[in-house]
Amino acid sequence: MPVPKVLLSTTAVYPEDTSAAFEIAGQVGFDGVELMVGVDPASLDEDEMSRLSETSGVRIHSVHAPTLIITPAAWGTDPWEKLRRSAEAARRFGADIVVVHPPFRWQRDYADEFVDGIRELNRTSGVTFAVENMFPWRTIAGSFKAYLPHWDPTDLPYDHLTLDLSHASTAQLKSLDLIAAWGNRLTHVHLTDGKGSFKDEHLLPGEGDQDAWKVVEELGRRGYEGHIVLEVSTRRASDRAERVELLTGVLQQIRQRLAVGTTV
Numbered sequence: 001m002p003v004p005k006v007l008l009s010t011t012a013v014y015p016e017d018t019s020a021a022f023e024i025a026g027q028v029g030f031d032g033v034e035l036m037v038g039v040d041p042a043s044l045d046e047d048e049m050s051r052l053s054e055t056s057g058v059r060i061h062s063v064h065a066p067t068l069i070i071t072p073a074a075w076g077t078d079p080w081e082k083l084r085r086s087a088e089a090a091r092r093f094g095a096d097i098v099v100v101h102p103p104f105r106w107q108r109d110y111a112d113e114f115v116d117g118i119r120e121l122n123r124t125s126g127v128t129f130a131v132e133n134m135f136p137w138r139t140i141a142g143s144f145k146a147y148l149p150h151w152d153p154t155d156l157p158y159d160h161l162t163l164d165l166s167h168a169s170t171a172q173l174k175s176l177d178l179i180a181a182w183g184n185r186l187t188h189v190h191l192t193d194g195k196g197s198f199k200d201e202h203l204l205p206g207e208g209d210q211d212a213w214k215v216v217e218e219l220g221r222r223g224y225e226g227h228i229v230l231e232v233s234t235r236r237a238s239d240r241a242e243r244v245e246l247l248t249g250v251l252q253q254i255r256q257r258l259a260v261g262t263t264v
Contacts, residue, residue: 002225005031006254007061009190009231011039013243018043020240022056028248032059034099034229037086038066038074046089053093062097062188062227063090069104079103079110080117087125097188097227098129099162102147111148115156122159130188132162133178135171138198154178160187164231165210166202169194175210179218189219190231191254202233204250213257220261228254 008030010021018040025033037043044066053060065086066074075085086098100118103111121129134151136143145151151171153161161182167190168175179186193208194201205212219228230250237243 002223003258004219004224005061005227006251007032007034007227007229008247009034009036009064009229010043011036012230012232012234012247014233014235016240016243018049019052022052022058024240024244024247026056026058028244028251030058030230030251032061034062034064034227034231035060035089035093035095036064037089038068038071044074046092049089050093060090060093060095062099062229063093063095064099065101067101067103079107083117083121083129084125087121087127087129090127096127098125098127099132099188099190100129101132102134102149102151102153105146105148108148115149115158118158128160128187130160130162131156131158132164132190133167133171133173135167135200138170154181159185161185162188162190164190164192165205165212165215166190166192166194166200166208166231169196169208169210170198170200172196175212175215176218179215179222186224187226189215189224189226189228191216191228192230192232202231204232204246205230205253213253216254216257217261220258222261228258230254 008025010018013021063086075082090098103114118129131153134147137146165175193203193205193210193212195208234243
């Protein structure tokens with residue numbers, strides 16, 4: 001059966017920078033990285049990212065487009081240009097996936113065209129655009145629907161989806177239910193966890209309410225062929241050595257759980 005590539009998100013080493021993510025991914029033994037574009041200014045420099053990949057021997061297998069609220073001007077302010085640039089970068093790096101968040105509700109023109117536009121990019125760009133599940137913004141006063149057409153892609157006609165376990169937790173959903181509902185539209189996974197709070201927590205797998213290790217076993221059982229990206233917070237680590245130790249343990253567990261799934 002196929003064995004999914006296990007990648008490290010370049011955000012998972014914060015407060016260290018993108019270059020540290022390449023170094024740590026290579027040291028720990030990840031199959032590559034997912035490049036989060038725009039959070040670290042260096043990640044906007046395709047030449048530098050190519051150099052880092054080449055010198056470290058760590059491939060970029062997926063690109064997270066700069067469509068976050070904290071990256072409004074990364075690769076311009078036109079959301080479609082951001083996606084076109086993401087596809088170009090992915091092709092240059094040899095990556096096959098671009099992860100994209102749905103539009104914010106104040107991006108109405110973009111949102112009106114989003115479903116059809118993503119379908120067209122999947123048809124013409126040479127890479128796969130996988131739309132990520134998000135969540136309602138919750139406060140003590142109630143929920144705020146920040147995304148259009150919707151934060152939950154389940155009932156929308158996207159061909160390829162990214163499952164983020166922390167986002168599922170914040171939305172008070174269960175990732176195993178989403179896997180069952182999405183079927184073969186599940187193309188990409190952000191492995192993390194959450195405890196259902198208002199915040200997008202990005203805990204280590206197994207620390208929250210998403211049955212994260214059962215999710216990994218289920219991916220193995222299903223013969224899932226996409227990437228599994230460890231997109232977690234390691235800010236608890238006091239230094240590089242502790243961060244490496246933390247990530248090494250999680251990577252070993254991921255591979256063990258995938259193997260369990262394939263034997264069930």
